[in-house]
Amino acid sequence: MTVLTTIEDLSVAFRQGTSSVTALDGINLTIKNGEQLAIIGESGSGKSTLALTLAGLLPASARQTGTIDWPGGPPIPGRDIGMVFQDPSASLDPVLTIGEQVAEGAVAHLGLGWKAAGLRARDLLARVQLPDPDSLLRAYPHQLSGGQRQRVAIAAAIAAGPRLLIADEATSALDTIVQAEIVTLLRSLVAEEGMTLLFITHDIALASSLADRIAVFRQAKLVEIGAAADITRQPREPYTASLLGAHIDLTTPPLVGARA
């Protein structure tokens, strides 16, 4: 596999009052073209800061050191990197139609006119398996459910054909049934388009169900990285083992027994 990006000794700090908070501390990470890499971690681990850094979305006040090398040339955010956030209600503009928001990336980055971009938007809405894409083009976000809105956000993120799709807790605000549907959609989209997927989540089981490799972050540091199967079966770090231990699924021993 060829290299998409090589991150060396990346640190990011945010100013907070007179002091500064380190959000990423000396991160070394290589992301390969076409791989599905999951970043897992708890609150304050730095996983979302990594996403914002790669997407070029850090606020101007953030202090960034280290290097991020892109062998294929520096990416243009929105064209080469698409991003899906946790809350589709916040990432979609409530007063623009679905069609305008999905077409916007194609107009801005592919040089399409609005009419051609509108046709592309309709195709993209069909790609993300939304019903009746033609009438959806004229709908507004508030008319859709949370899961449908997240599908629209995904369509907008891939509108310009990015090399890298970053999904930052993109299923965390959805119920488990819709979450499973979105994960299935992401899996088929990245496979068909040959995109690289960076999937950021707090859920280690979700990570293992989607990703080739898992990187574990804790308190601004990269704790360990490896094949998803190795991380979940033979974690090297006690912290990873503790995350696995705290995970609750249908095989976890229940905390209460049956009542007479």
Add this chain to the structure above:
Amino acid sequence: MTALLVAEGLGKSFRRGGARLVAVDGASFSVDGGETLGIVGPSGSGKTTLARLIIRLIDADTGTLRFEGADLLALRGKALRATRKRIQMVFQDPLAALNPRASVADVIGDPLRIHRLADRANRPAAVAHLLDRVGLPAALASRAVHEISGGQRQRVAIARALATEPRLIVLDEAVSALDVSVRAHILKRLVELQVESGISYIFVSHDIAVVRAVAHRIAIMDHGRIVETGPTAQVIAAPQSATGKALIAAVPRLMPAED
């Protein structure tokens, strides 16, 4: 075992534009003393509306609700306030549920003051005791809600709920926003508190795996209706409803261990 809470045919609809949206449609269930009933369903299934009906944050359109034998829906004024002491609720986001600028001592002390459970002199000791019950140090009492971590905040919300020594706590997605390690500790503590005091819980969540860990019985909701009820092990092993099957199939699985 006598039932603590019995709901029969509970219904609630809301006006939305010109249409009526039926949020809860004929829900019947019961909760015994010392028991946890899990209520699971997808988004929009009506589980939060049902939780709000139970603590009478909103009034039901139809049906009956009996708590400790009394008609809960008929209570007004003083009698309702007295019963409210015995049913408490914990919400998903403690930062939204609690005043962020209040001190932990005030957040936990308020119900003690309002219900006259501890006078001013005895309140610090009562607050310290409640903090201890949820596994927090007494020193936290002087901190403001916004200064402490999300997990600590949710423990404070539970301590506040425990302050009035309720018989029932309704937990609406109360651990859904927490980190997994914090979530595991809080679930364990909730179960310990139940064993110690015989309190009952209604545990509302979209995540059937988490509900399975703490609930004795599960009720599955969809489109405002309870579509399936049964002992936890039975519902998980052999779900009868389509919604139950879908909820179970959607639980992310860790990669199966190599044989």
